[in-house]
Amino acid sequence: MKRRNVEVFSLSFLDVICCGFGAVILFYTIISAQSGIERTRRAEDLSAQVSKLEEEVVRGAKNLVLLRNALQRTDSETVSAASRATRLIEELQQRREEASIYDASTLAKRERIEKLKADVRALEESARRLEASAKVDTPRGELTGSGRSLASRRYLTGLSLRGKRILVLVDRSSSMLDEDLVQIIRLRNSGEQARRNAPKWRRAVDITRWIVDEMPSGRQYQVYGFNETAAPLLEGTGGEWLQSGDEARRKQLAGAIDALLPQGGTSLINALRSRSAFRQAPDQVILLTDGLPTQGATPPALRRYIDVGERARLFDEAVRGVDPKTPIDVVLLPMKGEVPGPHRFWGLALRTKGSFVIPSPDWP
Numbered sequence: 001m002k003r004r005n006v007e008v009f010s011l012s013f014l015d016v017i018c019c020g021f022g023a024v025i026l027f028y029t030i031i032s033a034q035s036g037i038e039r040t041r042r043a044e045d046l047s048a049q050v051s052k053l054e055e056e057v058v059r060g061a062k063n064l065v066l067l068r069n070a071l072q073r074t075d076s077e078t079v080s081a082a083s084r085a086t087r088l089i090e091e092l093q094q095r096r097e098e099a100s101i102y103d104a105s106t107l108a109k110r111e112r113i114e115k116l117k118a119d120v121r122a123l124e125e126s127a128r129r130l131e132a133s134a135k136v137d138t139p140r141g142e143l144t145g146s147g148r149s150l151a152s153r154r155y156l157t158g159l160s161l162r163g164k165r166i167l168v169l170v171d172r173s174s175s176m177l178d179e180d181l182v183q184i185i186r187l188r189n190s191g192e193q194a195r196r197n198a199p200k201w202r203r204a205v206d207i208t209r210w211i212v213d214e215m216p217s218g219r220q221y222q223v224y225g226f227n228e229t230a231a232p233l234l235e236g237t238g239g240e241w242l243q244s245g246d247e248a249r250r251k252q253l254a255g256a257i258d259a260l261l262p263q264g265g266t267s268l269i270n271a272l273r274s275r276s277a278f279r280q281a282p283d284q285v286i287l288l289t290d291g292l293p294t295q296g297a298t299p300p301a302l303r304r305y306i307d308v309g310e311r312a313r314l315f316d317e318a319v320r321g322v323d324p325k326t327p328i329d330v331v332l333l334p335m336k337g338e339v340p341g342p343h344r345f346w347g348l349a350l351r352t353k354g355s356f357v358i359p360s361p362d363w364p
Contacts (some may be wrong), residue, residue, distance in 0.1 A: 119343045123358070159329055159355050161214060163284025165241055166221040167275060170208050170257075171289035173227040173266040176201050179290075179336050192261055200290075200333060201262050207288055207331060207359065208257050215244040222278075223253060226271035227264035228299055233257060239277040268293040269318035275326075285326060285354075290333040291341040293318060312340050319348050327354035334358060 177187040177198040187198050195201065208223065215221050220241035223233045232238050233256040234249070242249050266289070275282055292311035296318075306314075322328065330345045342358070349356035 116339050116343050119346070120339060123342050123346060159331065159357050161211070161216055161219065161284070163282065163327070164219060165278070165280060165282045166215070166219060166284045166286065167278075167282035168208065168211055168221065168223040168286045169230070169271045169274070169288065170204065170223060170225045170260075171227070171266060172225040172260050172262050173264055173294070174262055175266060175290055175335065176204050176262045176333070179334070181335070188263075195262055198262070203333060204288060205257055205260070209254060211286060212250060212253060212257075217244055219244045223257070224271070224274050225260060226267065226274070227262075228267050228270070228295065230267075230271045230274040233260070239279065241278070241280070265294040265299065267295050267297065268315060269297050272318055272322060281326070283326060285328045286331065287328055288331045289345075291335040291338045292344065308338065308340055312344065315344050322348070322352065324352050326352060328352045329354040330356045332356070332358050
């Protein structure tokens with residue numbers, strides 16, 4: 001019998017091979033699918049991380065912008081603070097310089113105050129000597145200047161009517177009502193009769209009448225009253241000299257003196273300027289007042305308090321143009337507490353070779 005031939009690639013073998021190959025293909029397909037799913041998952045994770053990072057980048061950019069703006073504001077504030085610091089340092093230096101100047105000025109003021117106190121003590125001692133020397137009766141006993149009481153006249157040492165043309169300037173401001181500021185305010189708001197009867201004003205009237213009554217014969221004189229302005233007591237006699245021997249004029253003047261009413265402020269510069277109204281200038285001026293002026297040539301636009309320093313400045317302005325060749329005799333009825341007043345009026349009398357008198361309370 002003939003032997004059968006065996007074929008390697010039979011149908012069964014091919015089936016097995018195909019099944020194996022299909023299994024391998026299926027295996028690789030499954031593995032590839034899992035790998036794709038894993039890659040997709042990773043891609044999604046990476047995309048999410050990228051999105052997150054992009055958001056963080058955007059947020060960081062916004063924060064960076066905010067930080068830059070804050071940095072710019074900080075730089076601007078730093079520059080401004082540096083400028084303020086420089087300005088404060090300059091102001092501090094200026095304050096230190098002003099403080100040193102103020103300390104020096106304060107020391108100088110203290111020295112001036114001590115000098116003024118010494119001058120006041122000297123003036124008080126001089127006043128006491130004058131009061132003691134004024135207690136000598138005159139050769140004739142007669143009525144006082146006001147004619148209201150019988151008393152012996154007293155001489156004032158140093159005050160003599162020596163000029164040929166004598167100008168008498170009488171302060172008729174409100175301060176002549178009393179020596180105390182509170183009493184002045186009270187009397188200023190009182191009636192006319194109360195103001196005319198004020199003791200200090202009565203003294204001023206008596207002194208004025210005494211000067212007029214004691215005017216030597218053959219002399220010429222004039223009496224001006226001044227407060228904010230200056231004017232002759234006899235109307236229509238501005239710039240004219242009165243004759244000492246004219247008794248009619250003397251009686252008219254006495255009536256005008258009694259009719260005066262103290263009121264208003266004090267302008268010393270207008271009082272002293274009244275000398276220019278005369279064709280023949282006075283060769284002696286008698287100034288009857290009580291203290292430093294309260295205003296200049298024109299009244300202030302607003303009524304306000306004038307301190308002692310401002311009043312001293314007004315006094316210096318008023319006497320700046322005074323002729324030192326014309327003696328100015330000062331009869332002062334001083335205010336309480338006004339320390340610079342007596343010192344300055346004493347200096348004015350000394351500079352013009354006049355006399356300075358603070359009369360005793362019982363004179364004339």
